Every structure is written in structure tokens, then in C-alpha cells.
Amino acid sequence: MEKLKIDVAYVAELARLELTDEEKAVFQPQLENIVKYVEKISSVDVDGVEPMMHGRELVNAFREDVVRPGMSTETALANAPKRVGDEFLLPKIVEGAES
């Protein structure tokens, strides 16, 4: 297997995490170490082995598709960092749109 190397600054961007230069400097060697450690699974023979996706074998859990009362708008908005009326307030997403 080709030697894989983690680029912490790049992956943090994928994860939508802003890191300080200091964090990058600390995390880079730490995560390299962790990645190196977990690579020990590359030596295990897994030919023909099914992946275990969950803590137990699962089957679909169905229920009747009926309308039931849900959370009220007010409750759902109660923890919003910023709101206007019955909506979450966000910075402008689409260029040229009103924010």
C-alpha cells in the first residue's frame, strides 16, 4: 500500500474547522502518529470478509406512516443563536440575494 500522509490543514478545511497556526503545528505530528498507528490494520487478511456496519445485525424497522404531532416551531427555534420571526437568521448565502 502506498504510504498515506495526512495533511491536517487541508482536512480541517474539508471538515469546516478553522485552525490556528499553533493548532496546525500541534495536531500535524499527533495525527501523523495516530494515522501511523491505525495503519496496522493493513496487514490483516480481510479477503472475503463482510464489513460490520453496526453494533448488531440490523433489519429495517418500519412503523405506520401516520402524521403525528411534532416539535412546535417555537420549541425548535428556542435554541437558535439568531432568529427573525419563525426563521433562523443566516448570513447571505446566494450572491446578489438580500440577506
Add this chain to the structure above:
Amino acid sequence: MSELCELGIRAAQEGLAKGDFTSVDLVRSVIESYRRKNADIGAYLTFDEEMALKAAAENPGSVPIAVKDLINVAGQPCTCASKMLEGYVSPYDATVIKNMKAHGFIPAGRVNMDEFAMGSSTENSRLGRTRNPYDLERVPGGSSGGSAAAVGADMCIAALGTDTGGSIRQPASFCNCVGVKPSYGRVSRFGVTAFASSLDQVGPMTKSVEDAAILLGAIAGHDEMDGTTPRDAVPDYLKAMEGSSMKGVRLGVVREYEDAPGMDADVKRITREAIDRCERAGAEIVEISLPHSQYAMAVYYIIAPAEASANLARFDGVRYGHRSDMATDVFSLYTKSRAEGFGAEVKRRIIMGTYVLSSGYYDAYYGRAQKVRTLIKRDFDAAFEKVDAILTPCAPTPAFKAGELQDPLTMYLNDLFTIPSSLAGVCASSVPAGFAAGNLPVGVQFICGGFREDRLLAVSKAFEDLIKGE
């Protein structure tokens, strides 16, 4: 017995039934203990005394339970020990809380933890420090460190914790309490902040095995809000424990664990003595092999961060949780809110998880880890053909000093013995087994097959009787 807060669940229920005291008396005693000890021990993050007293008055005969601060209780904070959720108020009760209330328990107090349950010392809490009641210089373990410290210091009657890779069992070992990690699917996860969804379970942390059986029986069972909980009835765990004994129990001892790296000499001795005790009491000791356990840590530190990175993607500063004041657009709203809200260990795991799931690496890491997980599970399946239960150390060392473990990978090694059973989805307990140098508690771990909590509790109780009988 000098104070009511020293009671366990069973004794409290008996006293309430006899009319010796009321639920309000119990809660008052717990509050008094909290007020007296929390400055030193820091087990609780917050304690809504008024709500607890009101609930006790309205529910005569009920027993208060301390709740780890990632389980939602309507109207209460649920911080996950993170700055991300400071000020958050839960809109509803988690299913475990609903179930618990229906069985004569009330939530009382929010206990500390590692941020988002990531850690083995509770040092990753961003909202408070918890100390080990047996030695204030040492950590209580983690991530359910607040639960364990509250039980160990008699600051509660019992507590709820959660366990993803050892987060109930290792702190139980460090603080001299009983902890049970139920089989995956035994207890609903609805309303419990998700860390790694294929591993997380809620479980009891108590002063005795009997108490653990009572509390587990109260929270377990099918929940239509969690598709992983089967419809099977929950067995009567107290009944399963009746007359339990070590006689004839086929007890597995894992060959590979004898010389595990980093094993403390006292832990080794106490585990050896535990095995001897069980054998003298009539258990048949069977040497077994879990050959793929050596890969369990590596598998876990791929799967758990991968699932965590997906679960924590919901924290974006939009609907709830911390929002940065520095954001200028939506992208910086995400990146800055998350940068300010999450602590170092959570950031590391999000990065690790994003990395192993990213395009080009998925098969080599996540896909392969899931296959090795199958092999780990098969090892347990094979073992349980030959034995009824497995006995292992719980953690490789007793409680360590705060600040002692700085390297993340070294900290991860704390869960060496607890992670394999978590990956296999089976049930396991931690039961006090003795004391290491410096009067530090040490527990041993019992592991039984999936949904065999009846057997797990019976064996744990038999072991507890052996320890208490000496």
C-alpha cells in the same frame, strides 16, 4: 448509615417503601452532599435544585439519579461539557429519561464528562474539572468521569453514563463503582447526543451490581425512535441474579491479555487474584484467544472518529449551539463557530474522521476497519461457544494523575481492554476488585454475549459477593 446520600438504589427504595424517609429527604441529602463536596470533586456541572426537589415532591417514592451532561432532560442544560452547547436548553426528554421516570426515578443534577464523550480522564471537559474522590490529584477516568466521581463520593444515589469504547467501565474502575455497558441496541439512544452511532450505549453507574440491574431494567427496551432497539421483552434482571454463584460458570481468560503493554503491576495482581477467587468459588477457568483484539484499538480509532465527524457536522452555528460573532459569510460562520465551540480533542477526532472517510482513503481505512471489526466479532462468537463469560482487566492502570498523559495516543491506550467488546456489540461490566498502591480502586471487566445482560449481571453479582465476603 449516617446520611441518605450514601444509600444505593435498593436501600433507598426499601427505606422509601417502609416510610423511613421521603424522596424529598433523599434529594435534600444529595443536594447537601453536592454543596459540600462539589468545590473539591467537581462531579457536577450544574444542579437544578429546585427542579429536583419539585420532581421529588410530585413523585413520592422516586429515587434521584445523576445524569451525564449529554442526555437530554426537558428544560435542563445539555452541554456535552462543550462551549459549543453552553446555554443550550433541552426541548425534550431522552427515551432513557422517560423510561427511568416511568420506573420511579427522577433526574437530579448534570454530571461532568469529556467534551462530547471523547476522552478517558474528563480532562477534556471545557466547563469544569472533576477529581477522583480517592485521590484529588488524580483523574476520575472518562468520559463518564462526573458520573463515576458522583457515585464514588456518595454525591448521588446512582448515575447514568454512556460508553462508546469504555467510557462507563474505565471510570467505574477508577472510582470504585459498578458500571454496565449494555449490548448495542439494548438501550435507546434517542435524545442522547451522538458520538459514534454504531457503538454508543447508555448504562448504569452504581454502588452495587443489584443497583445496576434495577437501573438497567428501568432504562432498557424497545423504542420506536431508535431503530436499533429490538422488540424483545427486557428480562427481569433482578430475578436473573437470584442465587447467582460462580459454581459451574465457564469463565474465559484471554491469553493475549496476560502481557499487554503498559499493564500496571497492581492491576495484573488484582486481575490474577480475581481469576483465582472465581476458580476457588467453583468457576471453571477456560483459556481463550481473541486474536484480532490486537487490532481493536486501530479499528476503533478509525470507526469512532469517522462516525463522530459525521455526527458533529450538525454543529454549524445555525439552528442551535455556539455561533461565532466573527463570521462574515456562511463559510466562515461554519469554520469560526466550530473553531471557537470545539476543544482540541474533538477537533483532532473530527479531522481524523474526515480524513479516513475522504475520497481515496475510504477503502483503505474505514472500509477495511469494518471488515476487521467483523473478525473481532467472530472471535467473541467463537469464545462464547466455549465460555459463559470472559474476565479481563478493566483498564491497564489505576487512576493516573491529572496532566500526566499528554500524548493522545497514550491516552487512547486506556481503553485497550474495553474497546474489543464495544466493537463486537456485546455487553460488559466493571466490578470493583481491589485496591492498588495508594488506596486506588481497581475494577475487573466481565464480558458476556449480545443481549446476555442477565448472565452478565449474575456473574458480576457472584463476583461482588466474593469480594464483599472476604
